[in-house]
Amino acid sequence: MTTVKYTSEHEWIRVEDGVGTVGITEYAQEQLGDVVFVELPEVGKVVEKGGEAAVVDSVKAASEVYAPVSGEVSEVNAALVEDPAKVNADPLGEGWFFRIKLSDPGELDDLMDSVAYQELVESLA
């Protein structure tokens, strides 16, 4: 079964069979504006929940992307290196950043579901 969760830093994670796909939300890409470069983690890198996992450069500024959960990076979206604008065009789909093997699936319980995240975004408007 598939679970989608969100962080207060505007990352999403979609978990299937113990592997999570991570990206940034529609709200985050809108706030960043045009993305011109994405720095992805090395495959095999072990990240802590809340630790810096990637960097996204917009025209204006660089921003960190944090790991929503702890685990080992198992795959990265190399297509973003060639075409970082995918993050703006399709943040929840083709604009994914990396996949992570969860070391503690229990950490997902600390994250927001889509209803809670939607409320957060509305409170920021």
Place this chain on the structure above:
Amino acid sequence: MNETLKNDLNKTPLHALHVERGAKMVPFAGWEMPLQFEGIIAEHLHARSQAVLFDVSHMGQAVLYGDNPAESLETLVPGEIQKLANDHQRYTVLTNAEGGILDDLMVTRRGDRLFMVVNAACREADFEYIRTRLEGQCTLEPQPDRALLALQGPTAVNALARLAPAARYLMFMHSQPLSIGNIPSVVSRSGYTGEDGFEISVEATDAEALARLLLSEPEVRPGGLGARDTLRLEAGFCLYGNDIDETTTPVEAGLAWTIGKRRRTEGGFPGAEIIQRQLAEGVQRRRVGIILDGRIPARAHAAVEDQDGAVVGEVTSGAYGPSVDSPVALAYVKTEYGEPKTPVNVVVRDQRLPGRVTALPFVEHKYVH
């Protein structure tokens, strides 16, 4: 953002129009300004190919008058103001006693008065400083009830000339009162993007009607501060507070061209001895452009290193340049590293990004003369 803080921000007369057009509004120098509408890259490229309308009403407009305002103002700036012809405009800087830059500004002569446009972040300090320094000689009158619009791009002239035919014959850095669709305005052929274009000063109460009129022309789209910044960066222009400030002199900043020939000999402006010495003997560091090889943009304060890893300078502005299609930066480097094509590395997130010093501007200026 905290609501109280947000409510403290100044709003330009076009604020409601920006919100209506879907702008992302951000705080800038005490003002709530549009960062972008459709997106920085799209707006930037539109300004290089068609025409973009920017709201620059946050900038400070003022008029200076008195017995001889040009002679008086020359005691504060190194520019040639006394010989500035009627309706002509000039870019200059306010210097301090150390030869540093208090602000950069545009000065236009209209009859026996001088009109000035200064940076938003400096406006109160500038006005206070000019008032104090020129007390008994001149009166400085801020014009907070005027808005300022910048229409920039190669087809800006077509859009504006449809509403005010005389705009077509206005020459670069000249200014003229024009009626734009019955709205009284003062138009200069100038801007800060490197493109042909106009800056239009108008009564605040007429600003929204004028903006709607210009935006209804087929060439024109609205643009925000984001695109204005990437356009000026590619044009090699300084952003006050980043690329020039009280610690950088006009000579170091590559702005020696703004110092009049007579002024170089006569002096008579704050910091003249230091600036004259630098003109004669050279400077230790200078402002240059850097194009990076990869895709990672360098930001302000990134270190610039030589091939051996020694720090030789610092980035003061940096972004992805949409027209260059590469990361571009302005930096101060030791003079011996200032020659175009000099290889350098810029340090970003502990990576050494290769690049090369580049002659400014990054994108050729396209003014009409």
